[in-house]
Amino acid sequence: MRVAPTGSIGLTAGSALLEARDLVIDIPERGDGAPLNLPIRAGSCWGVLGPNGVGKTTLLHTLAGLRPARRGQLWLDGEPMTEMPRRVVAQRLALVFQDRHDGFPATVLETALIGRHPYLRPWQMETAADYAAARSALIRVGLGGFERRALDTLSGGERQRLAIATALTQDPALFLFDEPTNHLDLHHQVAVLDLVRGLVQTGRAAVMSLHDLNLAARYCDHLLFLYPDGAACWGAARAMLVPTALERLFGQTLVAGEVDGQPVFLPARRA
Numbered sequence: 001m002r003v004a005p006t007g008s009i010g011l012t013a014g015s016a017l018l019e020a021r022d023l024v025i026d027i028p029e030r031g032d033g034a035p036l037n038l039p040i041r042a043g044s045c046w047g048v049l050g051p052n053g054v055g056k057t058t059l060l061h062t063l064a065g066l067r068p069a070r071r072g073q074l075w076l077d078g079e080p081m082t083e084m085p086r087r088v089v090a091q092r093l094a095l096v097f098q099d100r101h102d103g104f105p106a107t108v109l110e111t112a113l114i115g116r117h118p119y120l121r122p123w124q125m126e127t128a129a130d131y132a133a134a135r136s137a138l139i140r141v142g143l144g145g146f147e148r149r150a151l152d153t154l155s156g157g158e159r160q161r162l163a164i165a166t167a168l169t170q171d172p173a174l175f176l177f178d179e180p181t182n183h184l185d186l187h188h189q190v191a192v193l194d195l196v197r198g199l200v201q202t203g204r205a206a207v208m209s210l211h212d213l214n215l216a217a218r219y220c221d222h223l224l225f226l227y228p229d230g231a232a233c234w235g236a237a238r239a240m241l242v243p244t245a246l247e248r249l250f251g252q253t254l255v256a257g258e259v260d261g262q263p264v265f266l267p268a269r270r271a
């Protein structure tokens, strides 16, 4: 079932930084889901919600151009992404992965500097401006004093914030975050999502997968629901946050309320 048939609900301002047209993601041994038509416009923050294994990570990797779609096209700044050099794509969008497997020893600053690679020629050394960008990003995620620390000494939450700092150093117009609040305590979850909101308010765009419905309700202006049967629906967050749709999405009975004028959802207690 396709609950909200178009991605145009509530989208008025800003140009589409990334547009998915009839996009079908490729999940091995699974049938085609509903084709996605998503215009990710400047100044918008999209949340991708759905149960475990539904395809959120696969979608984000596909939007980043890191894995081929089964069908459909991706347009980045009005050009077909598949025809763009990877370096140019990396100047325009950044993906913060859910999991990282650090291949070799590095410091926190060296890792953040990886965000400048799309702008450097092969073997070109980072400039003072590149270092300044990396240092500024580390400060923004609260890792200002960590520059010389070895990667393998970081906690899970610190490593997550470093991944976000690396994306900030990359300075793209579009940020794709796969569960950006993973490993983070409540304070740092809110700090990271406030930072994402700040990025969006300055005309960038973000797409993030989230498991926390209430954080999604608070921070996202557009939502995409991916259902286990392959259905999908998307639109303005206010129109999407309907308890029956959310209950079907998560297979969980919910109790809905309102705090600070914002919808809040809790799992219903079992009888």
Ligand SMILES: Nc1ncnc2c1ncn2[C@@H]1O[C@H](COP(=O)(O)OP(=O)(O)OP(=O)(O)O)[C@@H](O)[C@H]1O
Binding pocket: 027, 028, 050, 051, 052, 053, 054, 055, 056, 057, 058, 059
């Ligand atoms: N190489 C592969 N071969 C077969 N199935 C795969 C492969 N890679 C991923 N999958 C399956 O694709 C499905 C979608 O995975 P994906 O990681 O995109 O889900 P997700 O919605 O991000 O899940 P979660 O919420 O648990 O992070 C899962 O069922 C996963 O097991």
